[in-house]
Amino acid sequence: MTPLVVAMGDPAGVGPETIAKAWEARSAQALPPFFVVGDARAFAAVWQGPMTRIDDPRDASRAFDTALPILHVQDAGEVVPGLPSTDGARAAFRALEAATGLAQSGAARGLVTAPVGKAQMYQVGFAHPGQTEFVAERCGVARDNAVMMLAGPSLRVVPITTHVPLADVPGLLTIELIVAKARVTARGLTKNFGIALPRLAFAGLNPHAGESGALGREEIDVIEPAIAQLRAEGIEVEGPLAADTMFHPRARARYDAAICCYHDQALVPIKTLHFDEGVNMTLGLPIVRTSPDHGTAFGIAGQDKAHPGAMIAAIAMADMAATNRQRYAAACR
Numbered sequence: 451m452t453p454l455v456v457a458m459g460d461p462a463g464v465g466p467e468t469i470a471k472a473w474e475a476r477s478a479q480a481l482p483p484f485f486v487v488g489d490a491r492a493f494a495a496v497w498q499g500p501m502t503r504i505d506d507p508r509d510a511s512r513a514f515d516t517a518l519p520i521l522h523v524q525d526a527g528e529v530v531p532g533l534p535s536t537d538g539a540r541a542a543f544r545a546l547e548a549a550t551g552l553a554q555s556g557a558a559r560g561l562v563t564a565p566v567g568k569a570q571m572y573q574v575g576f577a578h579p580g581q582t583e584f585v586a587e588r589c590g591v592a593r594d595n596a597v598m599m600l601a602g603p604s605l606r607v608v609p610i611t612t613h614v615p616l617a618d619v620p621g622l623l624t625i626e627l628i629v630a631k632a633r634v635t636a637r638g639l640t641k642n643f644g645i646a647l648p649r650l651a652f653a654g655l656n657p658h659a660g661e662s663g664a665l666g667r668e669e670i671d672v673i674e675p676a677i678a679q680l681r682a683e684g685i686e687v688e689g690p691l692a693a694d695t696m697f698h699p700r701a702r703a704r705y706d707a708a709i710c711c712y713h714d715q716a717l718v719p720i721k722t723l724h725f726d727e728g729v730n731m732t733l734g735l736p737i738v739r740t741s742p743d744h745g746t747a748f749g750i751a752g753q754d755k756a757h758p759g760a761m762i763a764a765i766a767m768a769d770m771a772a773t774n775r776q777r778y779a780a781a782c783r
Contacts, residue, residue: 483510
């Protein structure tokens with residue numbers, strides 16, 4: 451089987467520890483073969499387990515049962531867990547570039563990215579809001595056509611706007627943006643999750659979904675016209691719904707993904723329900739890309755406190771998505 455590739459992330463963060471713990475749990479969690487792009491010293495600083503250096507991704511599957519395969523691309527300098535450095539950021543940047551290229555070339559069946567420190571990455575020439583935007587650009591996908599989905603065992607959410615001030619959200623919501631994000635989400639649910647007829651539920655922007663205009667007109671002027679267009683295209687859509695009543699268990703059973711207006715509207719419920727197993731998946735790409743839904747956690751790096759659940763879930767979801775994509779492609783032939 452072609453392995454997955456995991457980009458190391460910031461060597462001073464919890465990425466190396468959670469990747470190593472995921473490898474330790476490979477049998478118990480039935481994880482597929484994967485290899486790391488990064489610097490072995492970042493792993494040696496936090497883990498005493500077996501590692502093997504590979505020069506070719508094709509060697510990863512053979513080595514995987516007995517050691518964590520690592521493809522070295524750049525030295526990270528002196529690695530001190532919890533203390534990020536520019537040398538470490540350069541290594542993380544180079545690992546992300548190389549891992550993305552390996553997934554694009556087919557040498558890896560999917561890409562998993564460990565968290566990076568954005569402040570340090572910006573210091574070494576990283577010019578994107580995050581890894582999602584970087585991977586999308588490298589894949590030749592326009593920003594609006596790359597959708598960030600956060601997924602856990604019982605909930606999937608998509609924020610229409612992401613890292614912007616809350617005050618800017620109403621002006622950024624347009625019919626065109628909502629329709630574009632929803633189309634990509636529906637296609638992504640089919641290709642990556644094997645859902646033939648995806649069901650989408652839209653959250654309203656305002657309390658009580660605007661209360662028929664009494665608490666705001668964004669639902670009437672923007673969200674409802676977008677929903678009407680999506681329904682005309684044959685996409686099953688519900689909403690706009692009051693956000694405070696759409697995340698309890700009975701409500702979640704009615705849809706496959708919730709489309710939310712802004713960052714916290716989407717991320718608060720997913721992190722409340724699935725803090726240790728949430729996955730960030732980028733939809734709309736020609737490759738599979740997932741990431742654990744947490745940051746570098748420099749404050750606990752190197753202390754054996756990092757929970758590997760989200761990394762394990764990201765690897766498992768990348769494997770599932772790659773398999774479903776193969777089935778989808780075969781069905782379309």
